[in-house]
Amino acid sequence: MDKRFVYLDYNATTPLRSEVKARLIEGLEVYANASSMHEAGRRARDRVERARASVAALIGARDPLSIYFTSGGSESNNTVFQTMYENARDPGRGPRRKIITSAIEHPCVLNSAAHLRDSGFPVVYLGVDSEGRLDLEALKAELDPESPGGPTLLVSVMAANNEIGSLQDMKEIVRLSKAAGALVHTDAVQAAGKVPIDVEDWGVDYLTLSCHKLYGPKGIGALYVRKGAPIQPLIRGGHQELGVRAGTYNNLGIIGFGLAAELALAELGEYQARVGALRERLRAGIMARLPLVHVNGHPVHNLPNTLNLSFPGAEGEAILLSLDLEGIEVSTGSACASGSLEPSHVLMATGVGPELAHGSIRFSLGRDTSEADIDYVLEKLPPIITRLRRMSTLNPVAACV
Numbered sequence: 346m347d348k349r350f351v352y353l354d355y356n357a358t359t360p361l362r363s364e365v366k367a368r369l370i371e372g373l374e375v376y377a378n379a380s381s382m383h384e385a386g387r388r389a390r391d392r393v394e395r396a397r398a399s400v401a402a403l404i405g406a407r408d409p410l411s412i413y414f415t416s417g418g419s420e421s422n423n424t425v426f427q428t429m430y431e432n433a434r435d436p437g438r439g440p441r442r443k444i445i446t447s448a449i450e451h452p453c454v455l456n457s458a459a460h461l462r463d464s465g466f467p468v469v470y471l472g473v474d475s476e477g478r479l480d481l482e483a484l485k486a487e488l489d490p491e492s493p494g495g496p497t498l499l500v501s502v503m504a505a506n507n508e509i510g511s512l513q514d515m516k517e518i519v520r521l522s523k524a525a526g527a528l529v530h531t532d533a534v535q536a537a538g539k540v541p542i543d544v545e546d547w548g549v550d551y552l553t554l555s556c557h558k559l560y561g562p563k564g565i566g567a568l569y570v571r572k573g574a575p576i577q578p579l580i581r582g583g584h585q586e587l588g589v590r591a592g593t594y595n596n597l598g599i600i601g602f603g604l605a606a607e608l609a610l611a612e613l614g615e616y617q618a619r620v621g622a623l624r625e626r627l628r629a630g631i632m633a634r635l636p637l638v639h640v641n642g643h644p645v646h647n648l649p650n651t652l653n654l655s656f657p658g659a660e661g662e663a664i665l666l667s668l669d670l671e672g673i674e675v676s677t678g679s680a681c682a683s684g685s686l687e688p689s690h691v692l693m694a695t696g697v698g699p700e701l702a703h704g705s706i707r708f709s710l711g712r713d714t715s716e717a718d719i720d721y722v723l724e725k726l727p728p729i730i731t732r733l734r735r736m737s738t739l740n741p742v743a744a745c746v
């Protein structure tokens with residue numbers, strides 16, 4: 346097969362889709378300040394509000410005004426955690442209550458939680474099972490107000506994991522948390538456009554989205570806030586976004602986000618079927634060609650586009666670089682963790698052990714992935730793994746017991 350470029354890193358970011366690109370080019374002309382009262386300003390504002398409705402529709406939010414535009418997923422997550430800090434600082438609200446999150450969150454949640462811990466909040470990182478699903482018994486125990494750390498202020502659990510793709514039972518997590526009087530946040534950056542999201546059905550108080558994981562531009566995201574849930578600005582200034590997020594409206598990003606959300610919702614079923622079938626072709630093809638391959642994540646409750654595999658006896662970074670030479674772009678764990686020699690915190694939390702965690706590769710497929718792309722990987726990957734295993738001092742058989 347001739348050399349191809351096969352991008353299989355859609356969980357790190359996605360290329361702009363052509364419809365969104367065309368809309369952005371047209372949107373470049375929408376220069377007016379969307380807070381201005383003149384006609385150009387009102388027209389810009391109308392575009393912003395239409396985009397807000399599209400984003401609300403993607404997550405099943407009835408009220409478009411429950412959507413606040415931000416600069417991305419990281420900012421949305423930070424805003425929620427900062428709100429907990431601001432609220433607990435108010436002496437009228439009593440002592441700092443417990444923050445519960447999971448051990449497999451994105452670094453922007455883990456580090457926001459750690460920041461609260463440094464400010465005196467009790468913070469609990471719940472474990473997951475070997476398939477990456479939250480330990481609900483442990484959640485129940487931690488939600489007990491008599492447990493160490495006392496009553497809970499916030500539960501923050503990601504809807505879908507970026508490294509292994511495992512999906513959480515958000516409805517059940519919300520049910521348990523609400524029964525204990527806690528607020529619930531979910532980082533749904535990876536879930537959006539890949540699995541159905543219904544904030545009304547789930548009952549979450551906060552939900553995070555990022556546009557660049559949805560075939561739209563970078564630097565734009567959203568935070569859903571249920572009516573009545575506390576929310577404080579991370580960025581103070583003008584009255585934009587009901588005072589929750591100051592700064593002149595990012596017309597261009599918002600316009601792009603609106604269309605990306607609209608298309609993602611319209612194509613969700615088709616996406617799941619097509620990308621899911623390609624992921625299965627890749628999984629089955631690799632398993633048929635190579636011995637001792639371990640699939641990370643959940644066999645059913647998983648993102649349709651994410652395949653995380655461990656190849657004991659071969660090292661993840663070496664696999665990544667060898668694939669890169671063949672034009673195949675993948676990731677070891679998360680993009681944010683790469684560059685460090687630490688094994689993925691997500692894989693370690695699933696209990697696979699450092700050897701499997703070090704030998705893991707994330708294939709994340711997307712809209713533009715084709716059967717020919719998958720077949721190219723099926724041709725190039727097996728000899729790479731075999732060569733690396735042969736070079737390795739580790740015995741893959743011994744490593745697997």
Ligand SMILES: *Cc1c(COP(=O)(O)O)cnc(C)c1O
Nearest residue numbers: 417418419451507532534535555
């Ligand atoms: C990419 C990602 C983020 C960060 O979003 P940005 O818009 O890049 O800040 C947060 N959470 C998850 C799960 C992600 O995959």
